Amino acid sequence: MPRWKPDARQRLVVAALGLFAEQGYDETTVAQISERAGLTRSTFFRHFADKREILxxxxxxxxxxxxxxxxxxxxxxxxxxxxxxxxxxxxxxxxxxxxxxxxxxxxxxxxxxxxxxxxxxxxxxxxxxxxxxxxxxxxxxxxxxxxxxxxxxxxxxxxxxxxxxxxxxxxxxxxxxxxxxxxxxxxxxxxxx
Known part of the structure; x- marks a missing residue:
């Protein structure tokens, strides 16, 4: 998996909101968001401090x-x-x-x-x-x-x-x-x- 993808931030937001809608905010993890976006957890944390920050x-x-x-x-x-x-x-x-x-x-x-x-x-x-x-x-x-x-x-x-x-x-x-x-x-x- 490439380290940097140019649209990573938007992809993380889309993935997170989709997961929040499907399974709820509390049940969604950073790992799930990262996986759905096709990115790593470290990439997630380059863009956001935590999943609340996405919103x-x-x-x-x-x-x-x-x-x-x-x-x-x-x-x-x-x-x-x-x-x-x-x-x-x-x-x-x-x-x-x-x-x-x-x-x-x-x-x-x-x-x-x-x-x-x-x-x-x-x-x-x-x-x-x-x-x-x-x-x-x-x-x-x-x-x-x-x-x-x-x-x-x-x-x-x-x-x-x-x-x-x-x-x-x-x-x-x-x-x-x-x-x-x-x-x-x-x-x-x-x-x-």
Missing amino acids: TAGQKALSRLLAEGIDAAPADATPMMAVAAGLERASGEMTSFNRELSPLLHAAIEANEELQTRDALKSIGMAAAMVDALKRRDVTEPTAQVAAELGVLAFKLGFSQWADPTRDEDPGELATHTRAALDELRAAAAELR
Whole structure:
């Protein structure tokens, strides 16, 4: 077996999610994941610290992309316009690979309390990254927090619609869905007065 295969990380994720769906998260071992992916355990540990990390593998990258989009927004952008720029940046990096794995990932998380907790922490991490980016733009803490939480919710809602496996038509670009979700949330927030 070759030491390095170029798509090892993706293969490990696909193998793990398939096994989690088939036999459950707790019953799945690193050895089984590695074997299904056609890789060694040492290759697994080059990419992931443990099997839990597979489910949050993209969290740091997603948080970074959201912050980069906010940082790159025009200087005169409102906090919500900056969050929209963050959503555009992060959404633009999502591919059909992300969409296809979503049902397996969702099933694994829903079946395990520990993974539900880690998923909640992922949302907190995304919001924190956006809050930090907004504060670098001199947005006050409360405003940054509200804008970031709306951004996280918009991303989750948009991603859920985009990745919905029951859709018959082509879902198009994720950015279309996150933009629409953010617009709906902004309208709903305006009604809270």
